[in-house]
Amino acid sequence: MSEIAIIAIIVLFVITTKQQKRLNSVEAELKALRKAMAGSAVPASHALAAAAVQREQTADLSPELSQGQSDTADQEQQEAGPWSRPVAAARVEAGDATNEQPSEAEPVRTPEKAGKRDIETALGTRWAVWVGGVALALGGLFLVRYTIEAGIFGPGARLSMAGLFGLLLVAAGEFVRRTDWRVPVAGAAGAYIPAILTAAGVFTLFGAIYAAHGVYGFIGAGFAFFLLGLIAILTIAAALVHGQALAGIGLLGALATPALVASQAPSAWGLFGYLAMVLAAAGVIARIRRWRFLMAASFFGTGLWTLIYMAGVTIPDFAVMMVFSAVTLAVLGFVWLSGTMEERKVDLVSIVPAVFVGFTALALFVIPDIATDGGPKWAAIIIVMMVAAAFWRPPAEPVLHAAGIVTALAYIQMMPILDLHAELSPGALRLDGVTLAVSRAGAIPIGVVLGLLFMGAGLWAARRHIAERWWFSAVWAFWAVAAPLVILLSTWAAFGNIDRDLTHAAVAVLLCLGFVAAGEWLSRAEQPPLVGGAAISCMLAGSAMAWLLFLHMAFGSGMTTVLLGASAIAPALATRHRSWPVLGWLSAAAVIAVLARVAFDPTIVGAEFLSRTPLFNWLLPGYGVPALAFGFAAWRLARTTNGRPRLIMEAGAALFALLTLAMLVRHAMHGGVIDSGAPTLAEQAIYTLIALGAGAILVALDMRSPSPVLRIGSLAAGVISALLICIQHFMALNPLVTDESTGRIPFFNLLFLAYLLPAVAAFALAWYARGKRPKWYSSMLAVLGALLAFAYATLSVRRLFKGEYIAWWSGMEQVETYSYSALWLVMGVALLVVGVRFGSQVLRVASAALISIAVLKVFLFDMSELEGVLRAFSFIGLGGVLIGIGLFYQRLLTHTAAGERSEV
Known part of the structure; x- marks a missing residue:
């Protein structure tokens, strides 16, 4: 005591x-x-x-x-x-x-007093x-x-x-x-x-x-x-x-x-009946005085008792859990949020009961022992009550979020994503030997009921609030599409046919059409009508997700990728009739979706199903159709809504056009195999082309819609490209070092993909970036292009003499040695002409460097290695080229001086 x-x-x-x-x-x-x-x-x-x-x-x-x-x-x-x-x-x-x-004689109190x-x-x-x-x-x-x-x-x-x-x-x-x-x-x-x-x-x-x-x-x-x-x-x-x-x-x-007084035969009804009275009494007092802390503490304490009870028993009394959840929601809706509550604001106190009631429903759904004993049915009833409470009292928005999250988690845990070899038994789903015990007969009907609940209540509430409280409308619209889609996806993954499931596909296409119709219906209730606000954006985004699920459920990998790329056209065409901002972004989302698919499977249909026929295989439509669709969508958006989605579509079109060419070249070069696990120069060449293409795309986007992110990103893409080329193309993966096969096709071979195409891309980007980016950036790319072109020409000569394998340790003949000198001189002269033609000092300096290398080779290498007529031709050619360059510069300087005198 x-x-x-x-x-x-x-x-x-x-x-x-x-x-x-x-x-x-x-x-x-x-x-x-x-x-x-x-x-x-x-x-x-x-x-x-x-x-x-x-x-x-x-x-x-x-x-x-x-x-x-x-x-x-x-x-x-x-x-x-x-x-x-x-x-x-x-x-x-x-x-x-x-x-x-006040009296003037009244003493003034000092700070000390x-x-x-x-x-x-x-x-x-x-x-x-x-x-x-x-x-x-x-x-x-x-x-x-x-x-x-x-x-x-x-x-x-x-x-x-x-x-x-x-x-x-x-x-x-x-x-x-x-x-x-x-x-x-x-x-x-x-x-x-x-x-x-x-x-x-x-x-x-x-x-x-x-x-x-x-x-x-x-x-x-x-x-x-x-x-x-x-x-x-x-x-x-x-x-x-x-x-x-x-x-x-x-x-x-x-x-x-309840913790102080122990009983030999504790009663769940007695415990939670008592807690219900305590909660109701505290709720009434808190409502009279508007004591938020008391109300939140009451919800927290009684909710904590529900978790303690469920943790202490094997199978809880489902009816008790359902009734006490109903009491909790009733105290929230009919006591705490009653009267003249401000309905335009979210009540933060409602977060506490939302969390604990949500935990109760989730435990009834996912704990194996409870789920096998019928817990999901009672959990569904609790979720229905949560949605009803949020619908009746808009400030109780956290309860809606809790209901949606619980539904999503309950169905996501059924998907066999933890173990790709999950076994599906007639009565339960098994993941790594753990039985989740959710049968098809129970999960699908409950999912249908909950999906219809979220859709019906969500659309009704969204339309009710859309004119005055757009945020509430958007929240309800979000869960109206999110909950049914998660349920459909999980039931398909858990109980359907992953390869092809026409039943689930039919449901997905119905959802897609329904969400589009619901978006139109909600938009007509906006003030002013047909604005296309957040709620309509949620509905159309849901329709796009449903369409994505339909493609995966109804078609194979190849057609899914092709149709997904072509789907970008539909939102772009819709902008002719509705100027909703979300339409352009849906087209842009198609670009991201196709990128994700090709990143997961670059072969489009799987390596075992990809034809070895050059050009006419799944790579052409898998990459080419999205490129065409993105280009058309960009053209359509440019005439309607415009903005950043149109720029994204242009970027996507350019990127997939480049990928189409690169993948077809790699396919032809490797005999139909493009997904080898070993790192190759061909694979690296594709990455380099993508980086250079991304640099050009970012420059174009920045010029049309200036942004520091785009500007810095374009510079980073160019620098990364240069590093990749110097490290991988010239050193680590160079065929001279690795002795990798350059391909059996004379022109369209590995050298074409790894050196000539990047050289053209680097030159193009350097030319396009002139005046738009710092001078060092264009100069770097121009030098990079010259080096790549030099490497391509040199290695092509090597391949002409050595065949498919050109490793440096295989030796060098005299004619091959002479050919390099002649080639470098010709390339030096060509660079000089181009540099003068376009006024590029960088190219003229590169020409001088290349010719200097040729001179050094002739005097240091050809003199000792070549014999007879080849040695003579080497020096004669070198002398003729040098004299010609001298004459060229004399005439150039003469014309320049004459022009300056005439101006004077």
Whole structure:
């Protein structure tokens, strides 16, 4: 008994201390208000208005201010006790200020005196009360302890004395409150003596009753449970006049009662019936006073008991869980959110019941033992009630989210995504030996009911809110499409035929058409009509997802990719009739979807089904049709909505056109095999082409719609391309080093793909980026293109002499050696002509470098390696080229000088 009393006193002290901290700011503001009204001639009406505003702002922090809704000061004082005194005093002072001017001889209180007055107030009013209360409780405790040690009274008498002491404290608190209690100064508002006495009495009664049952066994579990619950509920009710802190004490005791009182045969109905009464009582009190913390704490405590109960039993009582979930939602909708609640705002308190009721439904659906015993049916009923509660009370939006998330998780866990070798038995789905125990006969009917529920309620609510509350409308529209799609996807993956399932495909196409029709129906209710807001965007996005599922369910891999790419045309064409922003983005989404498919399977139909016939195979339509469709969609969007979706479609068209060429070349070069696991130069060449193409696309997008992201991205794409080429093409994967096969086709071979195509792409990007990007960027790409062209020409000569394999260790003949000198000289001259033609100093410098390399080769290598006529031809050719270059530059300089003189 003594230990319980000590704990009770400590808890009481902590609670009052925290309450005092929360009220300090309120007291300071009220004190400043009185100073302002006493020191200036403020009209009484202004003072009253200021006091009323202050009272409303602090209504949730303290019980005395929450009683300020009455019209007269006497009624406020009677209901709120001392807490209304500061406001009443403010009104009196305000009235005095309007009738009498302050005396000039009245002394002005200095900051030092104010500080002394604050310390005096704290010591004489607040701390004296707290310490006195603790001393009173300890005195009673020591008296009871003395009777125990001296053996004066037995256990029954001691418990009776403790109970009587608690009742006396409660009675004293009520007596003090009813005797027109006044707090003389605002600084003593935190030391509300009636509430402190009542709380001390409640703790004492709780301890006495628990000791009578748990320690001495004087009363049975049922009677103790009844008494503890009754005291807790009465304490919560007493909070109407004593404040929210006392309600918290009562709630804490009510929630602790089931744990304190043990029973040999616990009843789920008894436990949750009691919790339902506690929740309802706390809800009514919280609704009257608008105490959000009390309401949230009540939902949290009772919800925590549901989790404790479900964790402690093998199979819970489903009816109890369903009924208590209904009670929780009823308290939320018909008690807490009743009356004149602001329906345009989301109530954050509703998050707590949404979480716990959602956990209850999810546990009934996914825990194996519970699921096999019929839990999903009861979980579906709870989800229906959650949707109904959110539909009835719009501020309870978190309950809708919880219902949708629970539904999605419940069906996602059925999909065999954790184990690709999952076995499907007639009665259950198995993943890695764990039985999820959701049968087809149960999952599909429940899924149909829940899908129709979300669609029906979602469309109805979305149309109801779309004109005034677009956010609520969009939320309902989202779940109206998300929940049915998740259910359809999971049932297909768990119980359908993954390769081809026409039944699920039919449902998917019906959903697609239904969502489109629903979007049109909702759009006509907009204000103004046919704007295409967030709710319509959700519906059309859902139709696109349903169409995607239809393609995967009804067709094979190849047709799915082709039709998915072609699907980008439909939203673009629809922009002729509706200027909804989402239409263009749906076309752009098709680009992302096709990219994801080809990234997952670049062969389009699988390596074993890809024909080895060059050109006419699945690669041509798999990459070419999307390229054409994206191009047409970009052309269509340019004439209607325009904007960034059109730029994305242009980028997609260019990218897939490049991929079409690259993949066909690789297919032909590798004999029909393009997905080899070993890294090859051909694979790297495709990546390089994509990077260069992406650089050009980003430059184009940035020029049409400037963006720092696009500008930096284009520079990054060029730099990455240069690094890939230098590291992979020239060194790591160079056929001279790896001796990789260059292909049997003379021209369309690995060298064409890995060097000539990237050279053309680099030159094109360098030319296109001139004036649009920094000079170093264009120069880098031009040099890169020249190096690639040099490598292609040199390696092609090597292949001409060596055949399919051109490793450097296979030696070099004299004619081949001479050919390199001639080739490099010709290329140097060509670069010089092009550099002069286009005014590119970079190309002219590259020409000089290449010719210098040729000169060094002739003098350092050809002189020693070549013999006879080849040596002579090597030097003759070199001399002729150098003389020709000299003449070319002399004529160029002569014409330049003549032009300058003519200008002068």
